[in-house]
Structure formats: C-alpha cells, structure tokens
Amino acid sequence: MATFFSEYFGIDAETLDSYGALNISIVNDLPLFIDPFLLFNSENGEYRVLHDAMIDYLVFLRDRSAKGPVSDALLSSWYCFGEVRQNWLGFSISGNGGTGLGMDFARALHSNLHSLFSDFGEEKITEGSHLEKVCLISDGVGRDNISDFTTNLIKDYLCRYTEQFAAQHLKPSDVRRVAVEKVRFNYETETWQRATYALPWVKDDFVILTPKDILTRDENWINKSDLLGDFQQIPTAISDGELRAQVENYFYKILRKPGRRRKPSSKERSEAARRTLLEFPQLIDYYIKLKEQHGEEATDISAEKVLATEYMFIRQIAEIQHTLFRETAFYGTNGGTYEEAHARVSYLRDVIENKGGHRLFYHEGKPIQREKDLQILYRLVWFGTPSEVGTEANDGRGPVDFKISRGAHDKTLIEMKLAKNTQLERNLEKQVPIYQAASDAKNAIKVIIYFSITELRKVTKILKKLGMADNKDIVLIDARDDNKPSGSKA
Incomplete structure (x- = not known):
C-alpha cells in the first residue's frame, strides 16, 4: 500500500530530504512544478548552466522562426513534447497523465519568437533572458506549457540526478536501464536524441526525482497575472521619460471612454494593460527587470510553498493513512x-x-x-x-x-x-x-x-x-x- 517513493523502495524519507529531492507520490501527481526563474536566480552553478542551455535552445528556435514558416513535422520535432509524467508533478488530479505540448503550443511559441520577441537572447534591459517571456502575451502559451517545456529541456539533468540517487541508495533490483526519448539536442543535425539511464522502476514505468529547490506552486515568479495586475508599477521602472509618458498616455486613453463616470473595473484595466503591452512590447522587459530585482523573494516564497505542500500532501497523508490502517x-x-x-x-x-x-x-x-x-x-x-x-x-x-x-x-x-x-x-x-x-x-x-x-x-x-x-x-x-x-x- 505504498503511496510515496520512500515507502515503495523501503528507504527513510530523510534520505531523500538530505539529497534535496522531493518524496513524490507514486499514486497521484503533487501540485508542484519547476519554475525556470529558480534556475536562473540560483547560487547553484549547475542550475544556471541548465538555464543558459534552455535559452540557447530558445535562441535556436528564434533564429529558425525568423527565417519563415517551417513544416508541421519540424514544428512537432522542435516544440512538441509529451508531459514528463514520470516525475509525478503537475496540475492534474488524475494519476500522473497529462496532455503535454501539442501543435497549438508549437504554433503560438513559433509565432511569438518571430513577431514579438525578435531580440530574445539579446535583451539590453534585463540581466538575462527568460523562457517565461514568451507566455506573457499570447493566450496560447500558459503556465502548464512553460512547466512542461522547462521539464523537457532539463530532462537529461533530472535523469542523471535520479540515476545518482538510485546508485547510492536503492537496491539493484529496484533499478532498470531505460532509454529516454528527447533528452539532448544535437545542433548539427537539429534533432533531439535519446539516452540511456539506470532509473528506479515502479510497476511498469521508470521514475524521475526532482530537487525541491527548483519547485514552486500556483504560479511562476514571472507570470501573466502579475504582469497585468501590477501593470501600473511598470512605467516607474522606465528610465526613458518620453517612453514612460507615451505608455501612460496610451494606457489611460484606452480607459477613458466617453460618457463613463464610474471607475474602470479590474477586467477593463487588465484589458487596457494587455493592449498597451501589444503596442509597447518592450514593457515586458521592464516587468521582468522588476522581477529580477526581487529574485530572492522568489526563492523564499517557493521554499515556503514546497514546505506547505510537503506538510499537507505527504506528512499529513502518511499520518492519516496509518490511523486508517491501525484503527x-x-x-x-x-x-x-x-x-x-x-x-x-x-x-x-x-x-x-x-x-x-x-x-x-x-x-x-x-x-x-x-x-x-x-x-x-x-x-x-x-x-x-x-x-x-x-x-x-x-x-x-x-x-x-x-x-x-x-x-x-x-x-x-x-x-x-x-x-x-x-x-x-x-x-x-x-x-x-x-x-x-x-x-x-x-x-x-x-x-x-x-x-x-x-x-x-x-x-x-x-x-x-x-x-x-x-x-x-x-x-x-x-x-x-x-x-x-x-x-x-x-
């Protein structure tokens, strides 16, 4: 009746905690996901290398997007990934299955990289480039897409991370050598390649562990809700007075409807912010700059969210299960x-x-x-x-x-x-x-x-x-x- 990784493999939960990995459920996804900003803002050099590699891949996609349309076959090869269900994380309350990244995501991202973010990878305002940038305007790219994309782009690292834990703490009979698809990108052939790892095996599939310090819950640190909800804070970060005036004038011009006496609703303000962002896409970088300046908050808040999730969905569940079993x-x-x-x-x-x-x-x-x-x-x-x-x-x-x-x-x-x-x-x-x-x-x-x-x-x-x-x-x-x-x- 094992519910969690530690129970299934007969190891102490503290062993996983010391390693830094989340004690995942093997019954149902837990409501956590990888936030790419936590890779970017980490003091761990290996995480920053992972983030740089992700940006390199996005730059490759940007350059190919700038050359014009590509076939659906290439879009599928470069953008479409299945959900990494083996990490048992995500937004589903039904087992560990998910929809993954399909052609709608591929077309939306391909279009954004070319039309709205032609300077991706070469930003001058922010300290670095961010994958989350591409989901801030388009309705076709959301939080779950960014999570799935991030997980797939660092899947090789996650497999090696899990493989190392398995070698140190699990019995050989608990591990199988498995070929995992699309873990490394070959820039010469422009194709994704598979690799083989020795990974924990549960029932009929392998399992991937994830470090807790790159996980969060609810929203990425860089997210559309904050962008639209806190839009009026963005102009204060613009050093160019002329641009700042143009932005504020455009925003309030949309809100000032003839004959309206009441205050604009939050929905109307969000729509005005969205239209202003389309007119001045460089505002995205100013918003991200504000987020970068408060990066330590992202680390602290995410750590609190992971701790709360562990308490509610792991520790409390174990206690209740024991009570149900005993009494x-x-x-x-x-x-x-x-x-x-x-x-x-x-x-x-x-x-x-x-x-x-x-x-x-x-x-x-x-x-x-x-x-x-x-x-x-x-x-x-x-x-x-x-x-x-x-x-x-x-x-x-x-x-x-x-x-x-x-x-x-x-x-x-x-x-x-x-x-x-x-x-x-x-x-x-x-x-x-x-x-x-x-x-x-x-x-x-x-x-x-x-x-x-x-x-x-x-x-x-x-x-x-x-x-x-x-x-x-x-x-x-x-x-x-x-x-x-x-x-x-x-």
Whole structure:
C-alpha cells in the first residue's frame, strides 16, 4: 500500500530530504512544478548552466522562426513534447497523465519568437533572458506549457540526478536501464536524441526525482497575472521619460471612454494593460527587470510553498493513512463500489472528526481553500482498493470528481465539495444526476466538508431547500479546528 517513493523502495524519507529531492507520490501527481526563474536566480552553478542551455535552445528556435514558416513535422520535432509524467508533478488530479505540448503550443511559441520577441537572447534591459517571456502575451502559451517545456529541456539533468540517487541508495533490483526519448539536442543535425539511464522502476514505468529547490506552486515568479495586475508599477521602472509618458498616455486613453463616470473595473484595466503591452512590447522587459530585482523573494516564497505542500500532501497523508490502517477497516472494505465508497467515507469521517484527522486540511491554522487540493488529498488516502479509482472522469457531460468502478456494471460516483463553494446548491440539484446518467452509474455520493458553524448552517439550509436533509448519500464532514477536544478534555 505504498503511496510515496520512500515507502515503495523501503528507504527513510530523510534520505531523500538530505539529497534535496522531493518524496513524490507514486499514486497521484503533487501540485508542484519547476519554475525556470529558480534556475536562473540560483547560487547553484549547475542550475544556471541548465538555464543558459534552455535559452540557447530558445535562441535556436528564434533564429529558425525568423527565417519563415517551417513544416508541421519540424514544428512537432522542435516544440512538441509529451508531459514528463514520470516525475509525478503537475496540475492534474488524475494519476500522473497529462496532455503535454501539442501543435497549438508549437504554433503560438513559433509565432511569438518571430513577431514579438525578435531580440530574445539579446535583451539590453534585463540581466538575462527568460523562457517565461514568451507566455506573457499570447493566450496560447500558459503556465502548464512553460512547466512542461522547462521539464523537457532539463530532462537529461533530472535523469542523471535520479540515476545518482538510485546508485547510492536503492537496491539493484529496484533499478532498470531505460532509454529516454528527447533528452539532448544535437545542433548539427537539429534533432533531439535519446539516452540511456539506470532509473528506479515502479510497476511498469521508470521514475524521475526532482530537487525541491527548483519547485514552486500556483504560479511562476514571472507570470501573466502579475504582469497585468501590477501593470501600473511598470512605467516607474522606465528610465526613458518620453517612453514612460507615451505608455501612460496610451494606457489611460484606452480607459477613458466617453460618457463613463464610474471607475474602470479590474477586467477593463487588465484589458487596457494587455493592449498597451501589444503596442509597447518592450514593457515586458521592464516587468521582468522588476522581477529580477526581487529574485530572492522568489526563492523564499517557493521554499515556503514546497514546505506547505510537503506538510499537507505527504506528512499529513502518511499520518492519516496509518490511523486508517491501525484503527479502521478502511483498507479492507468488502462489497460492491457503492458499499465500499460509503464505508470508506464513513471511516474517513470518523478519523477527521474524532481522531485528529481534521489537521489534514489545515496549514498554519488556515483551512484549505481549493477543492482540487481536497480532491488530491482524498485520492491519496483512497489508495489500496480493489476498485478502479478514476478522478475527474468525464463521460460526456462534464467531469465528476471520482468514479469508482469494477467493470462496466458496477460504478459509483463521488463528488468532494467544500461547503463554501458558491455553486454548491446547483451542483447538488443538477450536476450529480447528469453525471450519473452520463456514466451509467446507479449511485452517487456527495461529500461536503465544512470548517465553521456558518458554513454548516449554509449547507443545512441548502439541503432543506432541496429536500435532501435526510439523504444518506450526502455526507457532511466536520473539519472545524475549534470543535475538536484536546486529549485531556475528551
């Protein structure tokens, strides 16, 4: 029933920590990704060499872009990479699969390098060049694209990093020699080449470890949200007074609509910022310069985010799993998927409400804010079932959180919701029945977690309104921190 790398290979988690690697889950992606800025800003010379190599490759792509259109075959060869699922990191709550980088990404990046960033690799304003620059304007290149691209461009390093750990700490039987595609670029032949490594083997695939000090969560340090949201700070960094005046005039000209008396909305300000950036693309470099000047914050903030992720998704999960294993029949439930799902929810509820498991949902005294985090936590705890657990299963009418199945005729759906969800009433009334029909599932269980008496009252009111107050398939879990007695008072 191993959930994490250390458990599967029978090594101490501190061994990974001393090596600097994240103790990844081998059941589900953890919500972390590599931020290329952490390579650029690192004191580790090897990381900076990796960043330089990434920029060299982007310069090659820029030069080829400047020569005009290329065939789809070359675009695919140079830009399209599969997600590196073997590192078990990313934005999916469904196992470790992902879409990778396809032709939409290839065309968007190829176009940007030629039209908007012809000086890429030769910037005069910033201290260096940055891969993230190409995602700041185009809607076709986003955070997940940058993450996948970065991981692929340093895949050779990650494989060697993992290979070294395996040689030092794993048994020979735990390792296999595997050929990994597209790890080194040959500039003479302009082709990607494979290489062979001795890597840890889990079930039917190899595994890649990642250093924690290049990981972050939520957003890259250089990101579009900050660019648009903090746009008005950028002109202050422009030393050219004439350019600064032109930028400010253009920006406020867009906002000044005839006859408008109210203040512009945040959406309108973001759109004005986007249009101004298209008119003055050099502003991108001034924004990046501001980010470079505060680079130490990126390192500190990312380290805090990784620590919080480790605490919530690794340490707390291990503790809850041990409690479930020792004190309940959670991992030995019989019956079909409906009985199993109900029993497991009941056991989990008991641990959360009565055995200190509510701590799973808190970090530094604050409850989790996102349902995706809740779903990842639930998926990690659910491990060790004879049923197939599908997350975000989509059978034609939209994704449902979990589909528990044993063959084609035994399916149960589970929706995990936070009580504060503004769409909770709509979900209870309409979405789950639609999902059931689309999945041909006879049963659906709705689990709602609340963190305050106010949230409980809200849920109770909704259930009464919908006539669901006594529905056994709606399970409320009390995760209030202030409602749990201490051991001395219990």
